[in-house]
Amino acid sequence: MTDLSIDLGFLKLKNPVIAASGTFGYGLEFSPFINLDKLGGIVVKGLYYSPCQGNPPPRLAETASGLINAIGLQGIGVERFSEEILPRLKDYNTAIIVNVCGEYEEEYVSVVDFLNKKEGISAYELNISCPNTKKGGLCPALSPENTYTVVSLVKKISLRPVITKLSPNVTDIVEIALSAQEAGSDAISLANTFLAMAVDVETRRPKLANIFGGLSGPAIKPIILRMVYQVASCVKIPVIGLGGIMSGSDALEYLIAGAKAVEVGTANLVDPEATIRIIDELEEYCVKNGIKKIEEIVGTLITQ
Numbered sequence: 001m002t003d004l005s006i007d008l009g010f011l012k013l014k015n016p017v018i019a020a021s022g023t024f025g026y027g028l029e030f031s032p033f034i035n036l037d038k039l040g041g042i043v044v045k046g047l048y049y050s051p052c053q054g055n056p057p058p059r060l061a062e063t064a065s066g067l068i069n070a071i072g073l074q075g076i077g078v079e080r081f082s083e084e085i086l087p088r089l090k091d092y093n094t095a096i097i098v099n100v101c102g103e104y105e106e107e108y109v110s111v112v113d114f115l116n117k118k119e120g121i122s123a124y125e126l127n128i129s130c131p132n133t134k135k136g137g138l139c140p141a142l143s144p145e146n147t148y149t150v151v152s153l154v155k156k157i158s159l160r161p162v163i164t165k166l167s168p169n170v171t172d173i174v175e176i177a178l179s180a181q182e183a184g185s186d187a188i189s190l191a192n193t194f195l196a197m198a199v200d201v202e203t204r205r206p207k208l209a210n211i212f213g214g215l216s217g218p219a220i221k222p223i224i225l226r227m228v229y230q231v232a233s234c235v236k237i238p239v240i241g242l243g244g245i246m247s248g249s250d251a252l253e254y255l256i257a258g259a260k261a262v263e264v265g266t267a268n269l270v271d272p273e274a275t276i277r278i279i280d281e282l283e284e285y286c287v288k289n290g291i292k293k294i295e296e297i298v299g300t301l302i303t304q
């Protein structure tokens with residue numbers, strides 16, 4: 001038997017596999033397909049304080065080994081989430097993480113302040129990195145100063161651990177990660193999508209109404225893996241890796257590079273059972289390689 005549990009310090013997960021925000025609804029949508037109790041955690045779809053309709057369609061375009069989305073953080077807002085979704089999520093034995101959005105700095109604070117009073121949430125994931133919000137959007141994760149401002153504002157009032165979700169659309173990812181750490185973030189999730197576009201050559205129009213969207217899926221994995229390795233080597237707080245994880249082997253690459261846990265996004269849209277398959281594949285790998293506790297392999301990359 002392998003112990004798949006992971007201790008993030010502020011949160012114990014039964015295994016390192018978390019469903020990524022925006023690709024797993026509010027969790028409940030996947031309950032007909034998989035046993036949610038088996039997951040390490042679920043990050044729900046991003047929430048602004050008020051409901052948000054997102055961008056106009058078309059909002060998705062497939063590319064070679066990837067997907068560009070410009071959903072624009074469509075969501076039901078904190079009140080409906082607390083009334084309709086949270087009470088039902090309590091039936092499941094998995095960590096529930098809320099992805100927090102803001103159109104301006106204080107909105108992050110308002111969302112967290114509201115949710116602080118509700119039960120059934122394990123942590124907040126600050127989405128300071130969405131590349132495709134409606135109004136061009138606030139993307140604090142593009143600068144160390146803005147990252148520091150939002151994270152420290154939220155940390156001042158948060159009653160729960162805060163995971164800061166970074167953007168890969170920067171030159172120096174370590175600088176931003178250090179800024180989040182300095183502001184008091186309890187962990188880093190790395191990363192959100194790459195700003196991207198696609199063109200329909202017949203119509204000569206962009207494939208997305210928003211023109212730009214965020215690229216996810218296998219195409220981005222090698223780049224984010226490199227960032228996770230760089231960041232995990234420099235920060236003291238845990239790093240959660242995500243980007244293009246489709247298999248147990250992909251997840252292992254992130255763990256070996258230094259991620260303590262992983263999130264699985266686009267894979268859920270291809271195969272609703274992807275998270276469970278990945279957990280099973282991680283266990284098989286551990287059994288085959290005589291690893292008793294999966295935490296043993298975190299950060300074990302051999303470079304010499």
Ligand SMILES: Cc1cc2nc3c(=O)[nH]c(=O)nc-3n(C[C@H](O)[C@H](O)[C@H](O)COP(=O)(O)O)c2cc1C
Pocket residue numbers: 020021022023045046047067069071073099127130165191192193215216217218220242243244245263264265266267
């Ligand atoms: C359709 C779609 C919607 C997304 N919505 C959100 C969101 O609401 N909040 C967020 O932080 N990230 C969102 N993301 C980004 C994912 O959580 C993840 O960071 C990214 O897709 C990279 O992981 P992947 O390659 O495994 O999908 C979304 C991604 C997709 C494809």
